[in-house]
Amino acid sequence: MSVMKRVRDMTVATLNERLEKSDxxxxxxxxxxxxxxxxxxQCEQLYRQxxxxxxxxxxxxxxxxxxxxxxxxxxxTALKAGEENAAKLALQDKVAHAERAERYRSLYxxxxxxxxxLEQLLQELRDEYRNVYDRRQFYIARMESxxxxxxxxxxxxxxxxxxxxxxxxxxxxLTDLELETKSLRDLRRMGQEMLYQAGTVVQDVVEREMENxxxxxxxxx
Numbered sequence: 001m002s003v004m005k006r007v008r009d010m011t012v013a014t015l016n017e018r019l020e021k022s023d024x025x026x027x028x029x030x031x032x033x034x035x036x037x038x039x040x041x042q043c044e045q046l047y048r049q050x051x052x053x054x055x056x057x058x059x060x061x062x063x064x065x066x067x068x069x070x071x072x073x074x075x076x077t078a079l080k081a082g083e084e085n086a087a088k089l090a091l092q093d094k095v096a097h098a099e100r101a102e103r104y105r106s107l108y109x110x111x112x113x114x115x116x117x118l119e120q121l122l123q124e125l126r127d128e129y130r131n132v133y134d135r136r137q138f139y140i141a142r143m144e145s146x147x148x149x150x151x152x153x154x155x156x157x158x159x160x161x162x163x164x165x166x167x168x169x170x171x172x173x174l175t176d177l178e179l180e181t182k183s184l185r186d187l188r189r190m191g192q193e194m195l196y197q198a199g200t201v202v203q204d205v206v207e208r209e210m211e212n213x214x215x216x217x218x219x220x221x
Contacts, residue, residue, distance in 0.1 A: 064101030103113040
């Protein structure tokens with residue numbers, strides 16, 4: 001029993017050491033819980049066997065004691081009847097049953113002590129399982145808190161997307177497009193006006209040339 005307890009203490013110590021270095025404590029704890037669950041099942045089965053064996057030893061001890069008392073009564077009855085030989089035979093059998101009762105009593109007390117130690121170990125295993133399970137739930141809650149904090153930090157960190165800034169950029173882009181469109185429109189209008197003006201100048205020149213030709217014809221005629 002004491003060996004089993006030392007092994008359990010070493011297992012818990014090893015778990016604590018590994019938890020300090022583990023990147024996934026929940027997975028490590030799950031492995032430990034599964035192993036402890038298996039040990040609890042084995043310990044419960046052994047406890048039932050020990051309890052049954054202890055009860056059997058107790059019955060054999062009590063049965064031997066009853067035979068011891070019965071043989072003493074028989075020897076006393078035989079002695080009262082003057083049958084000393086029968087009384088001696090009954091006393092011999094009484095001694096044999098007394099020795100048998102003592103052997104079974106010793107075995108019973110040993111087994112009962114081991115049963116109590118096993119019961120204590122089983123309770124320690126159950127308490128240990130419950131405590132480690134509570135730690136598992138705490139780690140899960142802690143990891144969820146960290147995950148939410150990371151999302152919060154990512155949402156409101158300096159580099160995070162600001163809706164107002166995004167809309168401001170869109171407004172600037174639209175303004176640039178509007179200005180560009182207006183500039184192109186002004187350039188087209190200006191080109192049309194220049195073409196019109198150029199056409200008017202040419203037309204004036206053509207008209208003057210026409211007048212000059214008419215005057216020449218008149219003079220020549």
